[in-house]
Amino acid sequence: MQNNKKHKNHELVKDWIGLIQVFTCPEDAETRTALVGLMRQILFELHDFLIKNVGITEEISLKILADDFTDTVINRCPEKKLADVVTGVFDHIAPHAVNVASPYFVGHMTAAIPYFMVHLKAIVAALNQNVVKLETSKVVSVLEKQVVAKIHRLIFNLSDEFYAEHVQNTDTSLGSFMEGGTTANLTALWVARNTALRPKDGFSGIEKKGMMAAYKAYDIDRCVVLVSKRAHYSFRKAGGLLGIGNENIIPVDVDGNNKLKIDALENTIAEIKREGRTKIIAVVGIAGTTETGTVDPLKEIAAICARENIHFHTDAAWGGPTLLSDKYKHLLDGIHLADSVTIDGHKQFYMPMGCGMIYFKNPKSLDAISYHANYVNRRGSVDLGIKTLAGSREANSLILDSALKIMGARGYGMLIEHGIELAADFAEEIKQRDMFQLITEPELNILTYRVCPPELREEMKTADPVRFIKINDELNELNRTIQQEQREAGKSFVSRTVLEQENIFPGSPAGKIVVLRSVLMNPLTNIEILKDILDEQEGLYDMWRNGTLGHEKARKDTDRHGME
Ligand SMILES: Cc1ncc(COP(=O)(O)O)c(C=O)c1O
Structure with missing residues (x-):
């Protein structure tokens, strides 16, 4: 259907000259003042609105709102000027969005963020670095390696020599940034799977040969991952994606305090060993469960994993930043014994959506999922896309690095x-x-x-x-x-x-x-x-x-x- 709506005075991109001007900052003082005014609205008016308007949502049904969003045609001509778009968001979107910044909004892991996060996010957008490769990020990639090392140190607290060796090492990686906890947990299990079914005697590994060949080479019928009954559902997604099967993400019982029961874990492992033909590729402990905020007995789980030679992953998507409190960091005792740890930036680092991180104690672990291409991700480079699921991605590390400096x-x-x-x-x-x-x-x-x-x-x-x-x-x-x-x-x-x-x-x-x-x-x-x-x-x-x-x-x- 042709959209015949009339649009007047929306001339920003009416011709090629106008289009080019969108890519160059306007030079005349009047337009610049207007643009600063728009930023002022975003920084202060929107912020004030969110802080002062304690209501969570306006009383209007989703059905009525949805009726306003049914036009599926992209207009041929420009519809609105930037100022109109911003005003439109203020008038029609913000009042009906969920006010997650309200102090009365205490139901989810999303809340108010410090105002400076908006500045930092704007810087990331303005620089538009793509950390998939050094050629589109340069210093930002080395900055990312540094901030990754800082959080790695917070978790694992290894020696000065270790960090000196690895902070900018192009052959090793202490972790990486990604979209969220879901992809971080997926990455942990991906590494654990590839490590458990690694190349051996004429078999070149599961990543190359796939599940059937791996099971044959290892003489097994299935792989399993043992997780607390309270684990986040992202582990089941990972089970599906990695070909393990989400029914093989096996829930282990929790006690009355919602902590993974150590005897139940021992029994499950013993039973699986008795059955045979099954490989346990990882055990997962949670540091801050989604539903109850509970921390599993990480030390005890770590001891079992060390004894059984199983990858121990800790999902600290929620609880990880507790390590920054001298008073309460003991609640995460044993986290340093994990092989890998998930932490979300958009949870208790109060970063804007969306930022997750994965950390590996062993700087060579991520080699298990490395990929190279001729035009990008060259061997021995700081191309951060070599060892991540994502290809192109924004420089969220710049936000966390700056926030750590501002907040301490x-x-x-x-x-x-x-x-x-x-x-x-x-x-x-x-x-x-x-x-x-x-x-x-x-x-x-x-x-x-x-x-x-x-x-x-x-x-x-x-x-x-x-x-x-x-x-x-x-x-x-x-x-x-x-x-x-x-x-x-x-x-x-x-x-x-x-x-x-x-x-x-x-x-x-x-x-x-x-x-x-x-x-x-x-x-x-x-x-x-x-x-x-x-x-x-x-x-x-x-x-x-x-x-x-x-x-x-x-x-x-x-x-x-x-x-x-
Ligand atoms: C413990 C835990 N792990 C993982 C996740 C998934 O994180 P994301 O929503 O960032 O993918 C969540 C989300 O709430 C979580 O609470």
């Missing part, structure tokens, strides 16, 4: 301490309120709880299993409804998940529990705000009891449209 380890340490201590205070507040039940104690800065009125709680303690399950189902429905209603009201946000928990009351049967989940990373969130959130949930419970909440729910169900 202490700045990040204070953020970590605020989150952990606030979570402990919040847990106390929840315990003091009759209406709530704390489900998982916070270890870092994530906790889960549920609305559980005292009369039902008392009944559950002595109920027979059938009645217990019935009450639990009712509570699940109640908590699901309260979370949805609070989100729809748009003043505050906690997320929800389902945990399989046993012993929520001494001796009670295992069951699936819908829990409310709080992630406390925003330094502007305080206990008073959290009390407001609990008050709101109590109010919603009262409405539910009076039968008015169901009415609201029915009205909005038709509106939700994908926001389940």
